[in-house]
Amino acid sequence: MGAAMTARLRSAGVEVVLWNRTPERAARVAAATGARVAQSAREAGAAGPVVLVSLADDAACRAAYEGPDGVAAGAGPGTVVADASTVAPQTAIELAALVRESGGGAMLDTPVSGSVPVVERGELTVMAGGDAGDLDHARPVLDVLAKQIFHVGDHGAGATMKLAVNALVHSLNQALSEALVLAERSGVDRATAYEVFAGSVAGGPFVQYKRAAFERPDEAPVAFRLDLVGKDLDLILDLAARAGAPMPQAVTNRRAVADAVAAGLGDEDMSAIARFLRDRT
Structure with missing residues (x-):
């Protein structure tokens, strides 16, 4: 999903900085799309103003966000992290607090409905939980990927x-x-x-x-x-x-x-x- 999102964003002329827990995967996607590869999750988180996250589960998200080299440490004021992972609502709430407390950034839980072909057509459905103003900040990026964006409530509501x-x-x-x-x-x-x-x-x-x-x-x-x-x-x-x-x-x-x-x-x-x-x- 992350690779498809990268390709879609790059085809729309959006600059993308990649990080993956498996560096070889990031390198392959970067070579195919012209994206740049970050050396850490923190570096990717600092490359905003919008940071997209798409990971397999709660444990993977926590590992990517936490610690001095994590996404949360890199996401400073003015940066919005839009997390498209499918996780427990409580995990989304806790990660939003971590982003706010660690670097001063904001986070939305923005899971999506749709498969890779839907991403390629820019027709995802986004379910966003978090502050409406932060969602407006992230919309220029999300609009490239999505046909519909629903603001469904506070942190955790998207999840x-x-x-x-x-x-x-x-x-x-x-x-x-x-x-x-x-x-x-x-x-x-x-x-x-x-x-x-x-x-x-x-x-x-x-x-x-x-x-x-x-x-x-x-x-x-x-x-x-x-x-x-x-x-x-x-x-x-x-x-x-x-x-x-x-x-x-x-x-x-x-x-x-x-x-x-x-x-x-x-x-x-x-x-x-x-x-x-x-x-x-």
């Missing part, structure tokens, strides 16, 4: 909304996988079944943009790893427990993802749930 959206996305993924395998096992050609799904009342954006992954799973690139789906569902169920919100479908989805990951599909795209079900007797 909360992203988990709610992903609860729906992961439920759609599970339901689509089950329905497709049902049609196949009952003798309907896979492509024909998917054509019907796409043309039906259920054929919303998720069904449309995941079509290649479900119809030709051996050819389509990995857009969202199944092990990260499991991470999301853990965050969703933890938030549900804190909020007192019953989510029986999310519990079932988490169990199905755990079974698929245990079967060796953790590095596969989320659509591999269909392959997992297809292979079961």
